[in-house]
Amino acid sequence: MKKKYLINRYGSLASWVYHIDKPIGKSFGDVEYYLERLKGCKGTILEPACGNGRILIPLLERGLDVEGFDASIEMLRYCDIECEKRGLKGKFRKEMFNTFTYSKSFGAIIIPAGSFQLITDVNEAIDVLKRFKLALKEKGRLILDLSTIASLSEPPMQARQWRIPDGILTLTEDREEINYIEQTVLSQLRYEHWDANKGLVKNEIDLFYLRYWGVKEFELALKSAGFVNISISSNYEYLKAPTNETHTLTFEAS
Numbered sequence: 041m042k043k044k045y046l047i048n049r050y051g052s053l054a055s056w057v058y059h060i061d062k063p064i065g066k067s068f069g070d071v072e073y074y075l076e077r078l079k080g081c082k083g084t085i086l087e088p089a090c091g092n093g094r095i096l097i098p099l100l101e102r103g104l105d106v107e108g109f110d111a112s113i114e115m116l117r118y119c120d121i122e123c124e125k126r127g128l129k130g131k132f133r134k135e136m137f138n139t140f141t142y143s144k145s146f147g148a149i150i151i152p153a154g155s156f157q158l159i160t161d162v163n164e165a166i167d168v169l170k171r172f173k174l175a176l177k178e179k180g181r182l183i184l185d186l187s188t189i190a191s192l193s194e195p196p197m198q199a200r201q202w203r204i205p206d207g208i209l210t211l212t213e214d215r216e217e218i219n220y221i222e223q224t225v226l227s228q229l230r231y232e233h234w235d236a237n238k239g240l241v242k243n244e245i246d247l248f249y250l251r252y253w254g255v256k257e258f259e260l261a262l263k264s265a266g267f268v269n270i271s272i273s274s275n276y277e278y279l280k281a282p283t284n285e286t287h288t289l290t291f292e293a294s
């Protein structure tokens with residue numbers, strides 16, 4: 041049985057590593073892409089799973105009206121600190137994909153970094169898409185990224201480490217399961233904080249569970265949730281058709 045309380049939780053070491061490895065503004069082509077696509081967006085933008093604010097903060101800095109939510113208090117704490125450093129008034133709260141509610145509706149909802157793939161149950165994913173639709177204004181747009189299904193059979197990542205004052209943070213991945221029927225990959229991520237004088241001071245295990253979608257399959261999921269005007273872009277080139285070389289798909293729908 042999967043330990044639900046450990047799944048995709050982005051605890052304190054995971055959040056620390058994320059913030060060092062993917063600091064505010066670090067771009068995979070996505071920061072520029074979302075900035076461009078959101079130009080002239082009418083209404084507030086919502087970023088579910090905004091994390092440490094890697095994308096949310098650059099959007100705020102360009103004067104866009106963005107709010108976010110995330111399931112991890114630790115990730116949101118980084119977002120808070122980084123907003124404060126920049127004198128920005130960030131609006132974000134702790135919410136989950138499947139239960140979030142807002143009293144207002146949004147001009148756009150964005151989900152970069154493949155975070156939508158953290159929802160591993162297809163029916164739940166479609167319910168979340170419906171929830172996004174309900175949260176959008178009439179002409180509002182949903183823009184989200186998915187890694188292609190090619191990643192389903194990629195090997196686990198090699199052990200990594202990051203230097204911090206007086207020590208290192210390490211991350212190792214053990215693959216627990218690839219399920220080709222459910223299109224899911226379950227890994228055990230082990231984070232450790234080693235202090236130069238005290239040795240191992242903390243460790244943390246997170247189960248990382250992702251679902252990979254086929255291109256047509258996701259288009260159908262969007263349609264079944266009531267979305268129209270669906271476009272697909274490849275590797276952050278707007279409307280570039282996906283090929284076998286595509287690593288990131290961006291879906292846009294209204």
Ligand SMILES: C[S@@+](CC[C@H](N)C(=O)[O-])C[C@H]1O[C@@H](n2cnc3c(N)ncnc32)[C@H](O)[C@@H]1O
Nearest residue numbers: 050089090091094110111112115136137153155
């Ligand atoms: C890959 S990070 C993305 C952070 C940020 N959007 C970015 O682009 O750098 C994924 C985020 O999803 C959040 N998350 C995981 N499960 C979630 C859920 N069920 N509801 C909301 N957020 C969730 C995690 O806490 C984490 O901050």
